[in-house]
Amino acid sequence: MSKIAFETRSVSKFFPGVKALQGVSMQMRGGSIHALLGENGAGKSTLIKLITGVYRPDEGQLFAGAEPVNFTRPHDAIAAGVGVVHQERNLIPRFSVAENMALSQLADRTIAPIDYAALNEQAEPWLDMLGLDVEPATQVSRLSVAQMQMVEIAKALSQQTRVLLLDEPTASLTPMESKALFDVLHRLRDDGVSMLFVSHKLEEVKEICDTVSVLRDGVNAGENIAMDNLERQDLIRLMIGREQNDAKPRHGRSGEQSVALELKDVSTSLGHKGINLEVKRHEIVGLYGLVGAGRTELAKAIMGAAAITEGEVLRDGQTVEIDNPTDALHGHRIGYVSENRKDEGLILEHSVLENAGITIWRKSANRLGWLTGASVKKRTVPFLEKLAVKTPSLNQTVGNLSGGNQQKIAMAKWLAAGVKVLIVDEPTVGIDVKSKAYLHELLHELANDGTAVLLITSDLPEMISLADRILVMDEFVIKGDVKNTGDYKTMSQSVMEHIHHTEDELRRAKAS
Amino acid sequence: MKRITTLLTGAATLTVVALGAQAETKVAHVPGGPHPFFADWEPASIAAKEDFNLGAADYKFPQKWELNLQNDLLESLVTQGYNAFAIHPGDPVGSVPTLNELVGTGAPVIAVSACVNDPSDVSFCLASDAGASAYTGTKHLIEAMGPGTRKIAHFTGWLVEPNTQLRIDGVAKAAAEAGVEIVQVIADIDAPEPAEEKIGAYLAAHGSEIDGVITTAWVPAVVASNAMRRIGDKRIKMVAIDHDEVVMNAIRDGFVVGSMLQNPYGQAYVAAFAADKLLNGCEVSADAPFTSHPLTERFIDSGAPYVDASNVDTRADVDRAMTEELIRKVEADFLSCN
Amino acid sequence: MSLVTSDARKPVRGPELMRLLLTNEFGLLLLIVVFGALFYSVSSGFLSSFNLNSMSRAAAINVMIGFSMMAVIATGGLSLAVGAIGVCSAMVCGWLLQEIGLPWPYALVAAIATGAALGAINGMIEVKTRLHSFIVTLATMSLFFGIMIFLTQAQTYRGIPASFVSFGRMKVMGLSATLGPTLVVAVALIVLYNFTRVGKEMLAAGAKPQAAMLSGVRVGRMIVLAHAISGGLAAIAALLLVARNGAAIPSMAGQQGQDWLLIAFLGPVLGGAVLTGGKISVVGAFLGAVLVTVLSNGLLLMQIGDFWLQATLGATLLLAVLLDLARRKFLERRAQ
């Protein structure tokens, strides 16, 4: 076995009132990919922050190779060859790709002028290596989410990194992009880089990692176990301490139901052309596509946040004009769970109750606009309880809760509002296994109770286990409509065919 | 008029009854805000304390030229034990309730260098007449420009300050009488940056079209004096206001024709004298020979001496003579003491 | 486990009390008391009835000006035009009383409506052009004030009914009666932001417009409304000043109403309002403005050399903020 590249030996970290980590040990070896698993709140982020010098351990010791190291600031970790791709975006939007990659170099210098040409040159090989086709001089704000993710990886790699931590690197990537990323990771492994891979997508973890450590409630639930001997179910058991079954594919009962939402030849100001789509009561319709295919944009147009320029929208068979989301919610009972929890889904600096209640304030207020906490609680608490939201109190600031709990609240507010049509956009990105299963069950239940659900997700397994039908969107146009058989292999093939097909067309169009 | 005098007499009597003749006089000199115009108030208050044997005579000014700050300061001064006030009111109307309140505590209040609007409880207003001074200044300017068709520009202070309107009217009146055209009034420039920018821009674009400049606010006078020096050909005649060193030097060197003074030292000094008297048994005479003023019927004109190159170096003497004359006049004609 | 209600109801006295002691509002109250005691020990005149009256009158106006700014800060904007709007409204009131001879209750309502309308104009420009409220109100500050000066030719209206003026001087229990309207407005604002849909929607729109919009909040309307409320409050503040000054004066808030700006920001910001929107504290803004009033009044009384007064005020303010920070740090450490 190769040498140990980085090790944590019985490290602990305490916060006021909380033991975030206690006696956690883990060994990462050179030329290998080590998975770090655990539910949200299990302590993964804290461990990563210890390794990258953001926090200092209260007990225990870190070792880089065989040397004990004490990082007092992120810079020390970088200097010791530890690079990280954080879960949250850590790029400066107005800076170029190359400059973002070189940011820690710039931190070391003060007034020696920057040679941008050199920075660009420096960045080029790393971008090439990742197969990222962007100019190093491009401003980061102009990139897609996936491209930004790749830039972050390139940035970490470019810092002479021998130990690379990847915190949910595929959360916002499409399968194809993930595939490309894995190729890169394999290559890095062959070069002897030691990697720590954090993900909630267990298929990926199984596919790419060599060993695994699992955290549960801040302590080791598994330490340096070889992946070969483990099955998916074993991983889940380690993480949550019990067995868990995945949601079974649905067998829709929607055939004879009335159509709740229908789009006829709809074009939008955002660029959609001739969209036809119908969602029946009791039905979950999947809308699949790559990042940038126009799915989120279509959802927003349905909600009235963007203008519909042509065609008509029918709600329960009636032609309707939805001018704004207020109209959509209160007039037509359509709700939208945003993919962008931080900016669009929730108000992180407000309390749980304020967030869960925002959709029903209008309903709960009396004629004078008077609104009491009790009346809002009465309408929201049942749903928060049903979704098993974990929070110390209803007055807790949402930003302090875990991602899973945040997503549950983002969902709960629409349930509380009692919408009949629910558009759910990437509901489980960055959410731990248990919450994910919970949300899946919930969507099933909703559909069974009669809600029409339009599901947008880039997670194909999720799509296949949830949707009755799958629409494939590409370039702001719907390219196909596939009935879900529940079989992953055939489904992924037929879904991908629609997209590849268009990519071929595109290539041909460009060539001619 | 009669009613007011009665009221005033009543207030003064009350004062005497309330405090008795032995009260130690503590005079506060309070300007509207920090401004170079009031530089002489501090020495005036020190001299007054000596000369009239006052308990205290202090110069206290609000930190900014802001009516509310002045009101707060005045109220605080009452709490601190001051019992006589010489005040440059921040606003001729807005200051009235506060000044009345001061009078209500038994303190005589004299409006100095600017008046408050009638009716009010202040004893009287001791100031130069802003409109009249602007009028005379413009006359001097017209005289300096000589005969012919002449055009002048007028640079003045904040429009929200009521004296500004009096000055605009005064200048307009003099110009109309002599058939002189006022081609431009530039206002709101009683601060160095906008004054510099606007006066500079105006003279650059229209300097050739005008024959004279009249300024009726402190900062525009200073900035315009500098501009005249910079242009240097002395073709454009200018009459300024007040006694800033820059203006005085420009008069000495002939870039500015003359300036209308207000004698702030004398005003403050005499006000302290009168306030002390009013606190200690004197009243404003029932038949005091007040002059007329647009704002008030209890106006004592402290004069608006005009300086030009001939007397600029003896300005101090001019002021001193005027102060002496003023104090004599106030004591003899305006106060009646038992 | 679904925690939701169980934990919240557990009677945990210690942390509850600690949370109260940690609040910004408590800190401000503490500072007011500490500095009040200090000033009283140096100058007994500080608590004389004359000084209490003048201090409470100044506080009433300062608090109201602060509220006016706070209403806009709630939506993540700011309004440089509060002073200009206030003065315009006061002048409308003065004009209606003096030139039209309207009974004073109507004139007051008209003035407040004018303020609200001018505020709404700010809001509408902001929503329509999508410009930052800073730049919108920078322009309208000039615009409103300029139109007012143009129409009135900068003249003062002094035909204010005696009853109105005497209200400005009235005392209730040693304090100025002008605190009355301020307290009423404070209560109304507490209700607005805590117990009404509109208030909550305004805060949501301020914190995260995009999220609020997608949750069915009409963000644009909320911004217009917040500006209108701000304008109305500015008008009330100006009317209190009219009562104090006995006249509607164009210069009552300085050139373009700029004299109000510092105090307008000080109250809410000391009170814990977040300038990016979505978080405000009515009680905090109230106490913040009172603290500033107490400091400036007390320092005047201490007869610090005139010229050093302002520097001392700034230093004291800084000291107050640092003391508050130290207090919170200390309590937090003890809480662990």
Added chain:
Amino acid sequence: MARLISQSDWATPMIVAVSLGVLISLFNPAFLSTFNIQVLLEAVSINVLIALSQMVIIAIGQMNLSVGALGGLAAVIFAGLMEVFGLPPIVAGALALGVGLAGGFLNGLLIGLTGISAFVITLATLSIFKGLNLAITQAQPFYEIPDAVKHFGNATLFGPFPIIFVPAALIVVLLVVFFNRLPVGRWLLAVGGNAHSAELSGISTAKTVVIAHAISGFLAACAGVLLVARLQLGQPTIGDDWLIMSFAAPIIGGAILAGGHVSTVATVFGVLIVAQITQALVLFHIDPFFVQVVLGLMILAAVSVNQWRELRMQRAGQE
């Protein structure tokens, strides 16, 4: 070239500024007279420093309310040292700039160390600086300004170019280099754009904040010193009215108050726009009671044009 102009962030302010100039000179040819250009440049030279002093702080996503107070303090110290102690202008100037630097440094230190919002800290120091100013001057101007300084503030180099244009232009060039080429300048933008990730990359936020405020203080002091030279006296009221101007120009130039994006060149054009508007009001004999109205309308018009174009570009970018 066309592409360069249409994409750079200073293009719109430039277009607005130039068309405004053309428009004014069409109606009043005197606008292009040498003397008038000189007056315009003098106004711009000083206002640019004021605006840049604020812009540096906007870059890190904060506000500096004490710009005017600090500039005013530096101004009276400069004048006072020359009048009272008879120091040579160079020494007095250097000391005044030092005071500006130190005052800004103090601001930065207080903000960086305590984490209290810049708004509150600079509000408090605004009072302190202004108070020191009053304590020093006793509200009286300093008059004894050496002739050399007066000459420096009022003479022209050649043609319409005033001497004070030189230091202003120099500082503009330095700042352009600073923000575009120097790592320390990029720190400011990085901290303003995303303080968290800047910190993770090893850029010290506290240090950056201190640097930004020190520069801001220095620039404010430069403006104060130049203003003394130009006014030929040390007015205690210098700086009282800077605040609004200091924000207006960078924002007209497209700066984002949230931080992370500023453009030095665009700010210069922002200053030029405001200066031209001010001049136009004087040139066209606007009724003084109407000046404020026109000023408000023109500011609104200028920024609206900018906004309109920006939105159009955004839309074009999406398609």
